[in-house]
Amino acid sequence: MKIAKMDNQDILLKAIRRKVDKSASVIDEIAAVLNISYDAAHRRVSQKSKFSIEEAVLLCRHYSLSMDGLFAGEKKVIVEKTSEIRSMEDMAAYFRQSAENISSFLDYPEAKMYYSAKDIPLFYTIGGTLLSKFKLYVWLNLLAGTQNQDSFENFTIDQSLLEHSTKLKQVYDSVEVHEIWNDTTINSSLQQIYYLYQSGLLTLANAQLLCADLKAILQTAEDRCCNGTSRFHLYYNELLILNNNVLLSASEKQSLFVPYTMLGYFITNDVNTCGNALDFFKHQLKNSKALNESGTRDRKLFFNKAHQKIDLYVQRMEGEAGMIF
Structure with a gap:
């Protein structure tokens, strides 16, 4: 059976879940960080809508996540x-x-x-x-x-x-x-x-x-x-x-x-x-x-x-x- 490859949104959400306290709501967390409504955050977590580039950068900064490590792979790095x-x-x-x-x-x-x-x-x-x-x-x-x-x-x-x-x-x-x-x-x-x-x-x-x-x-x-x-x-x-x-x-x-x-x-x-x-x-x-x-x-x-x-x-x-x- 072929395992589907995770897309970038899957990767980012998985990394955020590892950072968020287990007793906290990931939807509430993302809504607060991005300053968006609960419903808008829910659509992103359920992947009915995508994070914008600016939102992804903001989330990575807030949770101290390396975009290089998440998305680029070993042979490529993301630079500012x-x-x-x-x-x-x-x-x-x-x-x-x-x-x-x-x-x-x-x-x-x-x-x-x-x-x-x-x-x-x-x-x-x-x-x-x-x-x-x-x-x-x-x-x-x-x-x-x-x-x-x-x-x-x-x-x-x-x-x-x-x-x-x-x-x-x-x-x-x-x-x-x-x-x-x-x-x-x-x-x-x-x-x-x-x-x-x-x-x-x-x-x-x-x-x-x-x-x-x-x-x-x-x-x-x-x-x-x-x-x-x-x-x-x-x-x-x-x-x-x-x-x-x-x-x-x-x-x-x-x-x-x-x-x-x-x-x-x-x-x-x-x-x-x-x-x-x-x-x-x-x-x-x-x-x-x-x-x-x-x-x-x-x-x-x-x-x-x-x-x-x-x-x-x-x-x-x-x-x-x-x-x-």
């Missing part, structure tokens, strides 16, 4: 994606949503963030510094798809954007992080400074100040390595090609963020995918040098090399400025 950024308002919404994504893990004391830092992590370059303003200038110009001809000096930031970015920084500081850096992590920021200086959109004075901010970031990271905190772990990997993947992992939930544009991420909570990503991160950590645990010599070698790279860019720009005069 961050909103497209075209304006300061979009950027503020991006920061707000990112803070919410991380905050949802703060209820788990054992939660950890793993960050494969192809570029200096976003959290270092926000919070009211000149470099944070510069990064917003770069991101908004590039992400908007149009070249803004105004110089960096004429660029202004909405107060709400600063507030949301500062909130994101505060949330990041509250979670245990494991970051993997290599010798190229600072390259992108340096090249952005140099490119805009050569383009005449950035003065030498501000380029020098931005490089000083980069040095301050390095110093902050080094200080955190040395202060004995158990919430910050920095690793140096000489071989791995980093990709800005971010994994948030706790005992009861995981989220993997995979970049597809400069700030755009695909987000999945698929158990198998996140588990594989966690195994990969742990393997890379074993093959990296833990700068928190390294001796002074090894730690200084890594940070001094980065400082020297910044100095070379400053010297190059100062040399070019001298040639002009």
Whole structure:
């Protein structure tokens, strides 16, 4: 006898029934979650009518059900994606949503963030510094798809954007992080400074100040390595090609963020995918040098090399400025 394959509504209802207390009515529960009448909920439970996509998403969120696990199968995953950024308002919404994504893990004391830092992590370059303003200038110009001809000096930031970015920084500081850096992590920021200086959109004075901010970031990271905190772990990997993947992992939930544009991420909570990503991160950590645990010599070698790279860019720009005069 051939067994009929359950359709998606069967799968979702079965999963909800496992979540609902046995003494409770599934119809009443669904009516409350979807804010619909008892009769409308009854039609959905009896499958006389179908859940809309929005209703299915709402139910999965309410009952902490993974749509990946329910519907996609092992070889496919369902992903969310961050909103497209075209304006300061979009950027503020991006920061707000990112803070919410991380905050949802703060209820788990054992939660950890793993960050494969192809570029200096976003959290270092926000919070009211000149470099944070510069990064917003770069991101908004590039992400908007149009070249803004105004110089960096004429660029202004909405107060709400600063507030949301500062909130994101505060949330990041509250979670245990494991970051993997290599010798190229600072390259992108340096090249952005140099490119805009050569383009005449950035003065030498501000380029020098931005490089000083980069040095301050390095110093902050080094200080955190040395202060004995158990919430910050920095690793140096000489071989791995980093990709800005971010994994948030706790005992009861995981989220993997995979970049597809400069700030755009695909987000999945698929158990198998996140588990594989966690195994990969742990393997890379074993093959990296833990700068928190390294001796002074090894730690200084890594940070001094980065400082020297910044100095070379400053010297190059100062040399070019001298040639002009």
